[in-house]
Amino acid sequence: DTAVSQTPKYLxxxxxxxxxxxxxxxxxxxxxxxxxxxxxKFLKIMFSYNNKELIINETVPNRFSPKSPDKAHLNLHINxxxxxxxxxxxxxxxxxxxxxxxxxxxxxxxxx
Amino acid sequence: EDQVTxxxxxxxxxxxxxxxxxxxxxxxxxxxLFWYRQDPGKGPEFxxxxxxxxxxxxxxxxxxxxxxxESFLHITAPKPEDSATYLCAVQAGPGxxxxxxxxxxxxxxxxx
Numbered sequence: 439d440t441a442v443s444q445t446p447k448y449l450x451x452x453x454x455x456x457x458x459x460x461x462x463x464x465x466x467x468x469x470x471x472x473x474x475x476x477x478x479k480f481l482k483i484m485f486s487y488n489n490k491e492l493i494i495n496e497t498v499p500n501r502f503s504p505k506s507p508d509k510a511h512l513n514l515h516i517n518x519x520x521x522x523x524x525x526x527x528x529x530x531x532x533x534x535x536x537x538x539x540x541x542x543x544x545x546x547x548x549x550x
Numbered sequence: 551e552d553q554v555t556x557x558x559x560x561x562x563x564x565x566x567x568x569x570x571x572x573x574x575x576x577x578x579x580x581x582x583l584f585w586y587r588q589d590p591g592k593g594p595e596f597x598x599x600x601x602x603x604x605x606x607x608x609x610x611x612x613x614x615x616x617x618x619x620e621s622f623l624h625i626t627a628p629k630p631e632d633s634a635t636y637l638c639a640v641q642a643g644p645g646x647x648x649x650x651x652x653x654x655x656x657x658x659x660x661x662x
Contacts, residue, residue, distance in 0.1 A: 442593075471650070479635060481594070481652040494649055528593050535648045536581035536641045541593035 441465050442542035444529050450548045451519055459514045459545045461529030469493075470512040471530040471539065472504060481528070487512055488535055519549045552577040556638050556653035563628055563660050571623040571656045573638030581643030583621050585614050588635045588655070597623075597636075628660045 442463045451457055472484040485504040486494035501517045526546050530539040555574045563569055582601050586594035598607045600616040607614050613624040623636055635655040641648060
């Protein structure tokens with residue numbers, strides 16, 4: 439049983455396109471997160487939802503829009519993709535705010 | 551602003567050669583300090599959560615300790631399978647931002 443899953447695993451697309459990444463957790467957690475990991479492996483928080491409410495929105499371009507249809511799902515939509523968006527995007531979940539996070543396998547995005 | 555600094559950036563050990571990884575942090579009201587292991591091409595895997603100064607936790611060859619300014623991850627008699635990047639993160643609690651802040655990691659290679 440996969441605890442935190444993400445789709446797709448790989449995403450290769452052209453500049454200017456719009457794409458979405460999906461995340462699902464079956465741990466019964468209340469809080470979910472999106473992170474961006476750059477080429478130097480630095481993990482930076484982008485968004486966090488608690489009980490479907492946006493609680494963390496770090497300095498992310500408004501081309502990035504998260505959406506949480508329910509507590510088990512957190513999706514990330516990216517408009518007008520740019521070269522600099524190329525990175526690995528990780529979803530994570532935790533029981534509550536400030537608790538231990540469990541990460542998904544990552545989505546490797548390459549913008550050409 | 552919360553900060554996490556990990557050292558060294560990279561560490562090469564011979565199998566059986568014990569060592570320690572350091573995580574120095576500044577945070578307004580620590581909720582928890584977290585250690586993760588990340589293997590290439592995978593998401594971070596949870597190792598330990600420490601909540602208060604003086605706390606220690608162990609798992610197999612790993613032992614994590616916490617003071618008010620830093621945490622250490624001690625690796626005793628490491629094996630090649632311990633090779634990975636080790637990430638440290640902090641989160642502020644009530645009264646703080648709850649924003650998770652990660653260090654840049656220590657890349658550990660254990661030679662047989």
